[in-house]
Amino acid sequence: MFTERFLRHRRGAKLTADERVALEACVDGVVNYPARQIVVHSGQKLEHSTLLVDGFMCRYQDDRRGLRQLVAVHVPGDFVDLHGYPLQTLDHDVAALTAVTIATVPHDALDRLTEERPALARKLWYSTLLDAAIHRAWLFRLGRLDAGGRIAHFLCETDARLQAVGLSDGSKFVMGITQTDVAEICGLTPVHINRVIRALREEQIVTFRHSLVEILDPVRLRRRGEFDPDYLYLNDEALQSNGSV
């Protein structure tokens, strides 16, 4: 049940029932963390990886002045730091954005699992490559979109990912993050985020207040963010309400 949402609705990497049981059996603990808590420090030697069961987590790097750039946001079902398994240490911190529940999977269990099951190993690999694909979409977002486009792109992506795990119906979802968090995601200042969110609201495209995101006009939101969900490798079932621009 911890792995219920893992790789759900991803093209070409569906876990077999057998594989799911095997992976599930590797979980050695379930832990709760409060919002804002750091779960893994950059450089720390890792003995296990973290499967996010409930809540939102993020990964980030600090600049010299202590300003953060988020490099990933994780939703339930994500194997947050699976890349820490081959890499052994991480180049960034991992923290809870909201209060979270996580399941831990020891690396030595993954050793056994991947040795005995090359097909499952390839799916775990695949899951880390999805994260890399999301990194690339974020690069596009930061490199080529203006503030409104970045916010729109982020909200489209989050909606699509939450839909894939059954946590959004495509018109609204709950995400307990602040405008400051969005600023750290989009590479902008909180003040500017606030103004641009207001503009998007006034244009009747999307509202984002009190951690509730309501998508008023999905078509214009996608166009504004030049959002094309291809990079999420979702299957047809998940894509019902996520057409391309």
Add this chain to the structure above:
Amino acid sequence: MFTERFLRHRRGAKLTADERVALEACVDGVVNYPARQIVVHSGQKLEHSTLLVDGFMCRYQDDRRGLRQLVAVHVPGDFVDLHGYPLQTLDHDVAALTAVTIATVPHDALDRLTEERPALARKLWYSTLLDAAIHRAWLFRLGRLDAGGRIAHFLCETDARLQAVGLSDGSKFVMGITQTDVAEICGLTPVHINRVIRALREEQIVTFRHSLVEILDPVRLRRRGEFDPDYLYLNDEALQSNGSV
């Protein structure tokens, strides 16, 4: 010999002689491409992956107006689209930046290799995770650095990666890319890149003309780009001249 530079000087993923031979044996062809040629189109079904032997390649996404955002630059020794093996199709294009020589590795050979050799499979996985770590550094670059910082960071990174494969001595290297390429890497306009490169030259930090990069003041270049090479997972041997800021 094609794999000679692959994973060279990377911490914790040194290939054994045996593994290198096995990987080398998978190469089924060597091809040359002219500069600017697209090698893999987004969405195309892949049957093999590409090991870059000589020259520079890139990966990029287009925006609606046809402007490109580069999401990766590859140097000799990189397994450019190894992520295409588990993913099967790519979410971006792959192209030659300069004239290149590549070796191709069929995916069915990788199937056999990874089934028989879990340790090698983990190193291949690791290599795709290095690319993801570089993506994250690029996110930091785009999200938190100004134009001068982005260029400095990119040059530091490229220098470090080229040093790892023996193609830079830390004070200069040859990289046949244009200022427009740098603009597409840094998410800026070519005009602004030009002005900022001039400023870096006038400050006696670095020069970049006619595809020759000369690092005049490595310490200030690293500080300007807030560059910390941790994310490249280089071993001590490669790090001799790449201290942290």
Add this chain to the structure above:
DNA sequence: CGACACGTTGAGATATATCAAACGTGGTGG
């Protein structure tokens, strides 16, 4: 009730984009 985090607004400063043009330079064909 007060404290604190988060959100909102305004005015002015600054980095970067945009548009337009000129300059070099290497290659190519007449």
Add this chain to the structure above:
DNA sequence: CCACCACGTTTGATATATCTCAACGTGTCG
């Protein structure tokens, strides 16, 4: 050998997006 062209680079003038600093609201919770 020269004229010309394509391409990359360089420069100037102006426009605009975003930042910065400062202040004020607003809700929540002890």
